Amino acid sequence: MAPALLRIDRALCLSKDGEIEGACRETADVLHALPAEYRKGLTLTRAGEVYRSVPPQHRTVASVRELGDIVRAA
Structure with missing residues (x-):
């Protein structure tokens, strides 16, 4: 599980750096x-x-929606 958490932490850094789609895609892939x-x-x-961490104006992006669906379903 530690590698998964490290990948999610990396994705959070990506999101904060503005790479929102990649961050959400990476997190969804991990999950x-x-x-x-x-x-x-x-x-x-x-x-x-x-x-x-995703700004509201980006919540319609497919990878962001997918991650939101996964988080809400869990």
């Missing part, structure tokens, strides 16, 4: 690759941080 029992707790909290 899809994890077994269901790992898509909760700290992993989900960090993924939610990536989603919440």
